[in-house]
Amino acid sequence: MSLLKQPFEDRWSKYGGHSPISLFFHHIHPISQEAIARIDASTFPLHAARGEMIFKPGSKGDRLYLILKGVVRGYIVEDGKEITTWINEENEIIGTIRNLGLAGPSEESIQAIENCELIGMPYELVEELYTTYPESNIVGRKVLEDSYRAAEERAYISRIPAAERRYKRLVETRPNLANRIPLKYIASYLGITLETLSRIRNRRSI
Amino acid sequence: MSLLKQPFEDRWSKYGGHSPISLFFHHIHPISQEAIARIDASTFPLHAARGEMIFKPGSKGDRLYLILKGVVRGYIVEDGKEITTWINEENEIIGTIRNLGLAGPSEESIQAIENCELIGMPYELVEELYTTYPESNIVGRKVLEDSYRAAEERAYISRIPAAERRYKRLVETRPNLANRIPLKYIASYLGITLETLSRIRNRRSI
DNA sequence: AGCGGCTTTTGTTATTTATCAAGAATAAGC
DNA sequence: GCTTATTCTTGATAAATAACAAAAGCCGCT
Numbered sequence: 001m002s003l004l005k006q007p008f009e010d011r012w013s014k015y016g017g018h019s020p021i022s023l024f025f026h027h028i029h030p031i032s033q034e035a036i037a038r039i040d041a042s043t044f045p046l047h048a049a050r051g052e053m054i055f056k057p058g059s060k061g062d063r064l065y066l067i068l069k070g071v072v073r074g075y076i077v078e079d080g081k082e083i084t085t086w087i088n089e090e091n092e093i094i095g096t097i098r099n100l101g102l103a104g105p106s107e108e109s110i111q112a113i114e115n116c117e118l119i120g121m122p123y124e125l126v127e128e129l130y131t132t133y134p135e136s137n138i139v140g141r142k143v144l145e146d147s148y149r150a151a152e153e154r155a156y157i158s159r160i161p162a163a164e165r166r167y168k169r170l171v172e173t174r175p176n177l178a179n180r181i182p183l184k185y186i187a188s189y190l191g192i193t194l195e196t197l198s199r200i201r202n203r204r205s206i
Numbered sequence: 207m208s209l210l211k212q213p214f215e216d217r218w219s220k221y222g223g224h225s226p227i228s229l230f231f232h233h234i235h236p237i238s239q240e241a242i243a244r245i246d247a248s249t250f251p252l253h254a255a256r257g258e259m260i261f262k263p264g265s266k267g268d269r270l271y272l273i274l275k276g277v278v279r280g281y282i283v284e285d286g287k288e289i290t291t292w293i294n295e296e297n298e299i300i301g302t303i304r305n306l307g308l309a310g311p312s313e314e315s316i317q318a319i320e321n322c323e324l325i326g327m328p329y330e331l332v333e334e335l336y337t338t339y340p341e342s343n344i345v346g347r348k349v350l351e352d353s354y355r356a357a358e359e360r361a362y363i364s365r366i367p368a369a370e371r372r373y374k375r376l377v378e379t380r381p382n383l384a385n386r387i388p389l390k391y392i393a394s395y396l397g398i399t400l401e402t403l404s405r406i407r408n409r410r411s412i
Numbered sequence: 413a414g415c416g417g418c419t420t421t422t423g424t425t426a427t428t429t430a431t432c433a434a435g436a437a438t439a440a441g442c
Numbered sequence: 443g444c445t446t447a448t449t450c451t452t453g454a455t456a457a458a459t460a461a462c463a464a465a466a467g468c469c470g471c472t
Binding site for chain 3: 443444445446447448449450451452453454455456457458459460461462463464465466467468469470471472
Binding site: 388401404 | 448449451460
């Protein structure tokens, strides 16, 4: 994961002069030009190769990320095994959102599962925006509404009793995902082994 | 579920003159006296008996509720069976939060599993507060941060592979809950049958 | 283009959990 | 306080899924 080295003044030239994340927020709810400038100044593009860790538990520098390109997953290590807790794609905000506001440091790891282009945003900037630009609380609220709905869906899908119906639900709600990334991540997300998932998929195709 | 009939002017007298939900919000982040008065005017105490439905999918009048007393669960009917998706207790905000902002009507049912005292708040009031009193967006953001964390935990616990470790996690994170409500709800929340849960509990106590 | 590693499939056996059933214990409501 | 409901336990069997293993397919990288 390396910061793209570019002269500061044209860091956003290939994105039309602004950080994609400031435009993303502005599109959710209009924010002032000062807020946009503040975001442009303290966010940064970065690249994460397939398999690379974007966040490791215990490391400093909590951030949000906007995914411009690629697929990213979050996972927790439980009893020596990885449990994939979420999988996100383009135009979604990810990060150690768990840490927002309250709670201790996250035990969650974040990993690129495709080569990714991201925009990073330090969490201190988020706090600063909330206090300096009141309208950013509206943006924050709406982003959180969305994140909440996504988390609700994750909580729901994993409670569906039969593995096949969980897979079916995933295909219904996120049709492209199941054929985009390795089965092991889908299987872990659905709480089954990849062998079982493979068998379910072949059952379905008959 | 019946509205307590009281003269309007002293509806909140037994709560010290204000709606508990306006005080709850004010405690999260200070809101103006006008905002408090507006909340006091359009929220209402209500009672729900054990087993009573607080919300049924398809019904009108989306609301938030503050639980003053009792335990409430949300569930979804999947393939003819109820799946309990959350269980909340005193001093928590519940409701058809899924509907906030975006998304279609919730298929989620909400039911009292103890005799409950609640404060109801129409969702239209929430919208009004967001536009009329900017500081309420800060409250909304913080409530959603909390709701998000709770949803994350629900998503996580249900992905722990072994039923016994799921139960262990529940006991660790919410020690009082497992001995407060019938096993069937706990079992459904953990994605197992009540018989299996009973056996797990007895394994543990030896 | 070809090598090597990752991914998927398929098979077999072991384990976990569900299902069905019935009795015992506990709690709710009058 | 008593009666009835509900809740919890325990047992036996069936079904789903995990675990282990190994081969085939695909894919990324140089």
